[in-house]
Every structure is written in structure tokens, then in C-alpha cells.
Amino acid sequence: xxxxxVLSILLTLSLLLSTISMPIRTIRAFxxxxxxxxxxxxxxxxxxxxxxxxxxxxxxxxxxxxxxTYEIIEEIVEETKENQTDSxxxxxxxxxxxxxxxxxxxxxMVEPFMMASEGYYKVVNANADGTFSTTNTTxxxxxxxxxxxxTSSNANAVVLDNRRTVGNQVVAMKNGVVVTxxxxxxxxxxxxxxxxxxxxxxxxxxxxxxxxxxxxxSTVKMGISGQIVDGIKIEEVELVPMIQGIQSYYTKxxxxxxxxxxxxxxxxxxxxxxxxxxxxxxxxxAPAFMSTGVKYYSIDGEKFYKDNQLKSLSGTFYPxxxxxxxxxxxxxTEAELNKYISSWNRSTSVLNAKGKAFIKAQEDYGVNAAxxxxxxxxxxxxxxxxxxREKNNVFGVNATDSNPHGNASTYNSVESAIYNQAEYxxxxxxxDANTDGRYFGVNLGNKKVGLNVKYASDPYWGEKIAGxxxxxxxxxxxxxxxxxxxAISNKxxxxxxxxxxxxxxxYKYAVKNFSLPxxxxxxxxxxxxxxxxxxxxxxxxxxxTTPASYKTLYDFNVSKAYVSTSDFDLxxxxxxxxxxxxxxxxxxxxxxxxxxxxxxxxxxxxxxxSVSLSNNGFxxxxxxxxxxDESTFTKTITRNGSAITWPSDNKFTVDGxxxxxxxxxxxxxxxxxxxxxxxxxxxxVKSTTGxxxxxxxxxxxxxxxxxxxxxxxxxxxxxxxxxxxxxxxxVFKTDGKYIITIKDKAGNVNTxxxxxxxxxxxxxAKSTTGxxxxxxxxxxxxxxxxYTxxxxSxxxxxxxxxxxxxxxxxVFKTNGKYIITIKDKAGNVNTxxxxxxxxxxAITVKTTKGFTIKNGQTSxxxxxxxxxxxxxSxxxxxxxxxxxxxxxxxxxxxxxxxxITVKDKAGNxxxxxxxxx
Numbered sequence: 062x063x064x065x066x067v068l069s070i071l072l073t074l075s076l077l078l079s080t081i082s083m084p085i086r087t088i089r090a091f092x093x094x095x096x097x098x099x100x101x102x103x104x105x106x107x108x109x110x111x112x113x114x115x116x117x118x119x120x121x122x123x124x125x126x127x128x129x130t131y132e133i134i135e136e137i138v139e140e141t142k143e144n145q146t147d148s149x150x151x152x153x154x155x156x157x158x159x160x161x162x163x164x165x166x167x168x169x170m171v172e173p174f175m176m177a178s179e180g181y182y183k184v185v186n187a188n189a190d191g192t193f194s195t196t197n198t199t200x201x202x203x204x205x206x207x208x209x210x211x212t213s214s215n216a217n218a219v220v221l222d223n224r225r226t227v228g229n230q231v232v233a234m235k236n237g238v239v240v241t242x243x244x245x246x247x248x249x250x251x252x253x254x255x256x257x258x259x260x261x262x263x264x265x266x267x268x269x270x271x272x273x274x275x276x277x278x279s280t281v282k283m284g285i286s287g288q289i290v291d292g293i294k295i296e297e298v299e300l301v302p303m304i305q306g307i308q309s310y311y312t313k314x315x316x317x318x319x320x321x322x323x324x325x326x327x328x329x330x331x332x333x334x335x336x337x338x339x340x341x342x343x344x345x346x347a348p349a350f351m352s353t354g355v356k357y358y359s360i361d362g363e364k365f366y367k368d369n370q371l372k373s374l375s376g377t378f379y380p381x382x383x384x385x386x387x388x389x390x391x392x393x394t395e396a397e398l399n400k401y402i403s404s405w406n407r408s409t410s411v412l413n414a415k416g417k418a419f420i421k422a423q424e425d426y427g428v429n430a431a432x433x434x435x436x437x438x439x440x441x442x443x444x445x446x447x448x449x450r451e452k453n454n455v456f457g458v459n460a461t462d463s464n465p466h467g468n469a470s471t472y473n474s475v476e477s478a479i480y481n482q483a484e485y486x487x488x489x490x491x492x493d494a495n496t497d498g499r500y501f502g503v504n505l506g507n508k509k510v511g512l513n514v515k516y517a518s519d520p521y522w523g524e525k526i527a528g529x530x531x532x533x534x535x536x537x538x539x540x541x542x543x544x545x546x547x548a549i550s551n552k553x554x555x556x557x558x559x560x561x562x563x564x565x566x567x568y569k570y571a572v573k574n575f576s577l578p579x580x581x582x583x584x585x586x587x588x589x590x591x592x593x594x595x596x597x598x599x600x601x602x603x604x605x606t607t608p609a610s611y612k613t614l615y616d617f618n619v620s621k622a623y624v625s626t627s628d629f630d631l632x633x634x635x636x637x638x639x640x641x642x643x644x645x646x647x648x649x650x651x652x653x654x655x656x657x658x659x660x661x662x663x664x665x666x667x668x669x670x671s672v673s674l675s676n677n678g679f680x681x682x683x684x685x686x687x688x689x690d691e692s693t694f695t696k697t698i699t700r701n702g703s704a705i706t707w708p709s710d711n712k713f714t715v716d717g718x719x720x721x722x723x724x725x726x727x728x729x730x731x732x733x734x735x736x737x738x739x740x741x742x743x744x745x746v747k748s749t750t751g752x753x754x755x756x757x758x759x760x761x762x763x764x765x766x767x768x769x770x771x772x773x774x775x776x777x778x779x780x781x782x783x784x785x786x787x788x789x790x791x792v793f794k795t796d797g798k799y800i801i802t803i804k805d806k807a808g809n810v811n812t813x814x815x816x817x818x819x820x821x822x823x824x825x826a827k828s829t830t831g832x833x834x835x836x837x838x839x840x841x842x843x844x845x846x847x848y849t850x851x852x853x854s855x856x857x858x859x860x861x862x863x864x865x866x867x868x869x870x871x872v873f874k875t876n877g878k879y880i881i882t883i884k885d886k887a888g889n890v891n892t893x894x895x896x897x898x899x900x901x902x903a904i905t906v907k908t909t910k911g912f913t914i915k916n917g918q919t920s921x922x923x924x925x926x927x928x929x930x931x932x933x934s935x936x937x938x939x940x941x942x943x944x945x946x947x948x949x950x951x952x953x954x955x956x957x958x959x960x961i962t963v964k965d966k967a968g969n970x971x972x973x974x975x976x977x978x
Contacts, residue, residue: 182206187217187302191334203278207233217304231300233276238308239283240326243297249462250518253290263508266518270324286520287361287509299335307337310356313347343528350376352671379632382527384582387503388596390642391431392540395420411475412444418476422483427615435529456482493611494568502581503598510580546585548629556622558605560592565607586641597622617643636691662729663690679736679807684713694725738807742770759816759886763794772805818887822850839896839966843874852886898967902930919976924953932965
């Protein structure tokens, strides 16, 4: 008995949740006769392409923990019932909703991600090979670990939690991507509620990347397909550091197409890491602000950034077919649609020759035939899928993830599938703003607005189908592209029956019972004094009954409504301002008052690299030019006044002044001038007598600086690192290092460095005890020589006229004449001469008879005195203590006591004493 009660509660909860967040409906197969069915049956039908819920009929075992869980669930159910204010609108629409025991229990009984109690967290650096640096430091608190990561200087720092067993254990990171991995806890998709209302949910497939914003350790904030959501359970995602992963991006290819490269991940069982690989597809024509081959990043496919952390906005752009409402008409006929289908050359396609059915669906149910065809192309693999071929199901109706072929609905014919999709799925289902919780606008969209919110788990499903329409339109002649005037809501607002505030409401531009989302697109038919007349999303009857009913068959002529112009922002510029879908293909397609006279000249976009260049701008890079206009145009180009041929790649590479002229068929003309200058300014430095100096030269004269550049912009000079004023005569005279900087308007910069040095090197000679010697000095001590010069170049020394090696201690010891020569880089030379003489003069005394007299001896004969010294300076003699004149021929004859003293220039002195008796 208790088990039956438990099962009842679980089933009740599953059905209640499905009606609140994501209604699950079933479509049965029916014959053409069965197309007339009750409205209740019609509203029970739905597509469950991506989320599959099945019940296991028998519970295997009842445990105490399960009972406690059931009691909690029962309380939640009761509380939900009490708080539900619109239970009538939340009536259970299907008795076939079933929930798998495995998935349900994984959702109900998975332990919450608890904060670590002891040392679970580590702050490490991610490596490109999928590994992480090691550390012995652990943290018991996630906030502490995250703070340590934030202060790390390494851009690849992450926080690991060693309790995580699947994947890389990362729970926070500086830069990386979020990978959806709800399959780790038994979920086929990752579901989340929209920011601003926890009762509105959507879902995305597993193993696809999202933008990472932040982590609390147990939950993650991420962005994907128009949604920025917080509170995602960390066990349902994988955080992949940027150095180890890849990130989805947009780019402009060589055909000017906007291409989205989506990062999809698989787990490598060998190293337990998620590995990314790109899936790329074309969306539409790329916006003018994009450069070919450059990566752009976006959460919503509208705002495009240059960096993967979405800080540097490049521009905003709304892909036309992604925002075009299904409540429009294609300009192509049945025959043209069949021509496109034939171009696939797929003999087994069940869509062959089905152009008539798509056109009929457009006329009978108000759903754009080309968009519906692209829808079928995407869902059925160009009509060749097994489900399409065996069940005539070309829209994947009820082809659930768990059993796509088995659960997919069967139709008697492809035509039946097309009509069912147009009428019951779109016109009376997703377009029902008043009673159907799947209404988020009637465009393809993303996970914020449009059918993509509830129809598919692929967050880029809308972009992919838009790409199919774009290729179809290009093949058939571009008759649909940018045809209608589109706008998006900037607030929650209403479609009214009259163009004034007192008008009654047909429906609300938001999910029923809520005020979200903002950004739902509309098709504008006319501007009526502050009110747009629009093609309504819901069918309007001939008497304008309010509110509108999904039961009303859609008629393009009658289904018109009004919205305030202040509640919507225009997002495109069609060639004709307003076109009424009801009049497409008729002579009255455009009313006279709505015909737009083309007064807008062609748009000329000039880019230097990836940066847009303004008119009359300068660039030192190659220039790429693109020209767009609403009509055909002609263009001409001149360089330096002479006409040149337009390059096939639209790239200009040669220096010169270019003038581009573009003129459309209404003679509206645009002119754009730009200059390519890849040449640096020329700088010349000369002496005042005309000698040329080279860059980085040292000079010993005044220097005159001249420069030249056709696009000169500015000059600057520094002297010894400090800015100075440029001299009026451009002559620089003061010693010091000068750096000349000249810039031109294209950003080319040239520098020239020179150093004026008019000062000779300084040479100092000293005795080893510190006595200074002057130049030319004779000294009798060892002599140490030092020299200084900021721009020293070389030194040399000669000893008695011969070059010698400079002593390691700079001390000269040997007798002789030294000439020191020091040179600097400017060519200044200084010399210093000194003579070391440690030898005393030699004195010799002999008698006239030739006998040598020793110092202090006595002679009775006349005595002759001689002396010698290479550096002789002076002599003197005393006789009997008194000065005595040196005798002629140096012969001493008078009796007495003589003392001879001889000195040299170094100050060495010798004395000799003898006695003449």
C-alpha cells in the first residue's frame, strides 16, 4: 500500500513539474480524415525531441531513505499546489508522461555538493597536456582556495577538489569554459531556469561548451545561447581551463559568410579528461564590422566580442533569418522551392517535389514556407533520415533521445506531416501566447527567445536552420534576404487591437503568466504615428476578438495588431521599409506611401588589419575595403591622383594616397580617402661642418638634426633620459646622450640616438701613498694610473717609446718614461706622461794622476769630480762648509774639505765628500 502511495506521489510530481517547466506532449499518427479533431486533443500535442521521460513500472526496493525522500516530495507537492495561482492553465495535458526510475532517483537522491571539511581543495596551475602542477598545500574552505587562486600570477590557476572522480576535479578557474555534463548524474540534458524567473526553464544538450563566469564551489555561473544563468550544480558540468580546452567562436570566411564553430566535448577514458572538437556551420552573411578570419565570441549570437572573456565589444548584429518570424511569407514559388530541393540530388529524399505542400501550409496556416522547408531539411537530413523515410516524419516529432525511431510519430504522408507541423505545432502551439507555455516568440531564436527555447536541446538549433534558409535564398536569387522590417521588444508589452493605449490586448509578448523574455521579434507592416502595425503572432478573427485564440485559423490579411514604437527596437534596414506579407507577390506589395526613396549613399568600410579606419585616415598596414549598398553601385579608385585597377581581393598594399568613390543607381555618392604609409620618417644628424653621423654614434662636435616625412606628425627629444625642448636652430651642443623620435600620421616611428662628448678622458697618476703627480712629472716611486670617461673606448701605454701591456693593478714600477693614452667613443684623446726614476745620480772623484778617490778619502793631489744621471737636474759643492763655485774643468786644487751634491729631476740626490790636502 505504501509503495503505491509513493509511486502515486512521484508520478504526480513529475506531471506537475512537466507542466510548469517543460510540457511534454505526444502526437499520434492520424489519417487525412482524422485531421478534424477536438481542440483539447490539438493542445495535447507537442514535440519532445530531446528530453525523454519513462517510468519504471515496478519499484525494486523500498528503503528508509526512500520513504524519507518521498515524504519530503509530498510536502513540496502540497506547497506547490497551495502556491499555484493559475492551476487551470497548468492542467495536465497528457496521461502518457512517464519518468525513469534511474533518472528520477538521480535527481532526488544525489547528495548535495558539500563544502570540504578537511583539506580537499588545492590551488594549482593547469598545463596544456591536461595535467596540473603539484602542491602539498591544501585548503579546507573553498573561499580561501578561490582567493589564493585569484591572487596567483599564473593565468591558468585553478582550484581542484579531490572528491570529484569524473573529469579533472576543477571547481574554479581564472579562464576557461564550462562543459555541460549532466549525463554524469544520469540526465540526458542540462536543465536550468531563466535569470529573473525560477519558474521558466529551458535545457541544453550535454558535452557542449558555455562561457564561464564564476563558481561558488558547489554551483557555477555560465552563459550560453542568450542565457546567463547562475546556480548550475557543479556536478552537472565540467570546468575546462582554457589552456586545456577550446571555446566556441564566430568568424567571417572568405565568402563573407558568418560561420559558428561550436566546441563539442567527449571524455577520454584513458586520462579522464574532456577533449574538445569543433563543429562548424554557416548562419548568414557576416556583418560589416567583422574581419575575415578573425575570431569573435558571443553568448547570444548578437553581441560579438574580440576576446573570449567578452570584454571588448566589436559590434551588434541580428542574423535576419534567426529573428524573422514564421508569420511571414517567402517570395519563392512552389516551382522555385522544388528547384532548390532538386539541387540536393538526393533520390531517396521524401521531400522531393514537396514544394506545393510547403506553399499550401503557408497560405492555410500562416507559416513561412521557406522557413518550414528549412526546418524539415534540418530535422530530417534533407528528407533522407530513417524516420522520414519510414514514418513520413520530417520534423522529428516525438523522436526522443532514448528511442528516436520507436517513439517518433508516424504520418500517412509527408504532406500530412508538413500540415500538422504548420498548424498544430507552430500556428496553434508555439505561436499561442495566451495558453501555451512554449511561446517565446515565433522565430527560430536561441535559448532566450523563439522556438529554440523549448523545441531542441541543441542551443544553436535556430542558427543551423537559419543557415539552411540562407543557403536556399542564395541559391534561388536572394529574394528573401532582409525583405521585412523586423524589431524586437525592449520590455514586456502587448499586441493591441487599436493603435492607442486604450486598445484591448490580443496577447502579451512574454511567456504566459510571466514577464519574460525581453527581445521577442515582430514583423512591422506600417508605422502609424507612434504605433507599429504588425503581423500578429496569433491568428486574429474578422471581428478582432480579444484576447486572441489559438483556435483562430491564421489569415495574413486579417491577423494584424498594433504595438507602441517605444516598446520595440528596429534591428535591420530592409531596402523597402515596410512590406505587408499579405500582399507579397501582388502588385500592391508596397504601398506608395511606404516606398522608400533611396537617399543613402553606399557604405564604404575601410579596415587597417582588424581596426576600422576613419575617412582621411592613415595606416601603416595593408588596407581592406568593402562597399555595401541597398542597390547596385559603381566604384573607382585612384592612388596619388592616378586611376588604378581595383584589386580582386579588395586589399591595398602599396604606399600612397587613395581616393575611393562609390555611386549607386540613384546617384548617391560616397567618397573615402586614406593613406597607406609603411615608411618610417627619415632622420639625419650632421656636424655643423657637414659630416654625416650614423645612428648610435658618439661625436665630439655640435650636431644638427633634420628629418623628413610626407605625413609628418610629431617630434620629440630626450637628453640623458629627460625630455627637452627642441632647439630653434635644431643644433644640439651640450654633452650628453640624445634620442630623437619622429612619428608620422600612419603611426610609423623612427628613432635616432647620438651622444655628444667634447670632453677628453681624465687621467690621474698617483704614488702608491696617494701623492698626485702632474703631467710630465719625474717621480721616484711606483705610480698608479687611473682614468675616467663615461664613454671610454680604449687605453694604451708606452715605456721608453715601446708599447707595453697595461699592468693588472695599474701600478707602474720600472724606471723609464711612460706615456699614457686614453680614448673615448667620441674620438677625444688624452695623454699623460711621467718618468719613474728611482736611481740616484752617480758621482766619480779621481786625482789628476788617475787614482780613484772614495767617498770621505783625502788626496794630496788635485782632484777631478764627474757625475752622470739621465735625468740630471742640479749640482752644488761646499768647501769647508761654505758654498763654492764649481771649478773650471771640474778640477779641485785648493786645499780644504769638499762636499759635492748632485740631484736628478725625480728628486734623487747623491753626495760625495773628499779632502784636498
